[in-house]
Amino acid sequence: MSGDNGKGADVDVVIIGGGAAGIAAARRLQAIRLDLSILLLEAGDRLGGRAWTVRLPGAADVALDLGCGWLHGARTNAWTDIAEEVGLTVDRTPAPWSGGRRLQQNDAETQAAQEAIGAFFERLDSHEGDDADLAAVLEPGNEWNGQIRAIGTYITGAELERSSVVDYNRYDPGPGPDWRVRQGYGTLISVYGRPVPARLGVEVSRIDHRHAGRIGIETNQGVLSARAVLVTVSTNMLAAEKIAFDPPLPEKTQAAARLPLGLADKLFLGLAHPEALPPDTHMLGSISRGATGTYQLRPLGAPVVEAYFGGDLAHDLEREGGEAAFSFAADELAGQFGADIRKELSLAAISAWAAAPHIGGSYSYAEPGASDLRAVLAAPHDERIFFAGEACSRSRYSTAHGAYDTGVAAADRIAASFSRKA
Secondary structure, eight states: OOOOOSSSOSEEEEEEOOSHHHHHHHHHHHHHOTTSOEEEEESSSSSOTTOOEEEETTEEEEEEESSOOEETTTTTOHHHHHHHHTTOOEEOOOOGGGTOEESSOOOHHHHHHHHHHHHHHHHHHTOOSSOOBGGGGSOTTOTTHHHHHHHHHHHHSSOGGGSBHHHHHHOOOOSOOOEEETTOHHHHHHHHTTTSOEEESOOEEEEEOOSSSOEEEEETTEEEEEEEEEEOOOHHHHHTTSSEEESOOHHHHHHHHTSOEEOEEEEEEEESSGGGSOTTEEEESOSSOSSOOEEEESGGGOSEEEEEEEHHHHHHHHHHOHHHHHHHHHHHHHHHHOGGGGGGEEEEEEOOGGGOTTTOSSEEOOOTTOTTHHHHHHSOBTTTEEEOSGGGOSSSTTSHHHHHHHHHHHHHHHHHHHHHHO
8 A cells, every 4th residue: 555645645535344334335436426536445354244144064055144134124225126236136035023934832821921022112112201221121020031131132232231222212124024135145245345446454553634635544554545534343443442543533432332232143053954943933042031042943944043142142152162152052952842953953154243353243232321322423523534334323223224324324425525625
C-alpha cells in the first residue's frame, strides 16, 4: 500500500470490514457513484463476516451455515431478491417457529410450556415504563422458566438478565416467513461481494482524522489514505478499541460497549444413516433446562443435525472445545432417540464465534437503557467517518438484512457528502 504525501488520497472511500454491511455499502456505491474509487479492507481471509458457509465433508453439495442461516423477514429481506439475482436457490420450507415440523408432540406438558412461553412474550410486548432486563418479566417460580431462559439465549445470545426489554420490543425483522438459501447464506453474501475491490488479511489499527482533506488509515500492510471511511466492524472490536481513532471518538466506543455481541454457536453432526432421524424437524434438547441446545434434524433433508447453543452455555462449550460440544449434543439427542443414536453421529463442523479474530461474538444485544445507543453508533462523524453494521439498526439488529440496510444507508450518506464537497 502506498503512503500519502499530503497531495490527495489513495482512494475516495475505504470500507473497513467485509461482512454484509461493508459489501452492501460497496455495491451501492458502485451502483450510484461510478466516479468514486472504493477499497474494502477485510482483516480475515474471506468475505462474509458473520455469514460463513462451509461444506459437509464428503458431500460438497451440502452447505452448512456456521453463521447466519435464515432469511428472516424473507419477503422484505433484500438478500432474498439478491439470492435469485446471483443464481442461488431460496428454499421456502417453513421454519419450525412458523409452521415447520416439530418433534415434540402436542401433549399436555408441551401445551403448558407453550402457554407459559406465550404469556412471557405477551408481558414483554405490553411492558411500559422504564427499561428493564428480560428476566424482570419472568413469573417467579414458573416451572417453564428454564425453557424461557433457553429461548432468550437463542434470541439475544445472552442471558435474560443482560438484555433490554425496550430493545427487544423494537426488534422487527419485517414480515415473515423465514426462508433459507440452499447454497448457504454465507455463500450468498460472499458471492455478492465478488465485484468489490477488496484486500483480505488487512488489519486496520488506527484511523487518523486530524487533517481536513484526508484520513490516514494505518494497517498491518502499511498506511493509505481516503477522503471518507466506513467502519463496519463488530461492536466487540470497537469496544475493545482494536481500531484507535485519532482524535478519539469516545461516544462510539462507549455505545459499542453497551451493545455487546451475544454468542450463538453452531455444531453440525454428520449422520451415518440419514433415515435414523426425520427430515427437516425441530427438537429442543430439554424442555425444562435453560442450558440446552435447539436442534434442526436433517435441515433441507441433509444427512446432518444442526445444533444451536446460546448464551453462557455457548461460551462454556466453546471454551471446552469441539469434543465437549459433541458430547453435550449427543447426550441430548440420546435422551430423545435412545443411546444407539450416538453410533450414527460424527463431528462435521463447528463454529467458535467468541474466539473468532476480528469479530468476537455473534450478534448485538442492548444492555438495559442502551437501545437508543444504536443511533449514536450509526451517526456519521464529521461527514467523513461513517458507521454501519447490524448493531446500527434500530429494528433489524442481529440480522444480515439489518446489516445490509445500514450499509446501503451509509453509502447514500457518503455519496451525498461527496456531492456537497464537489
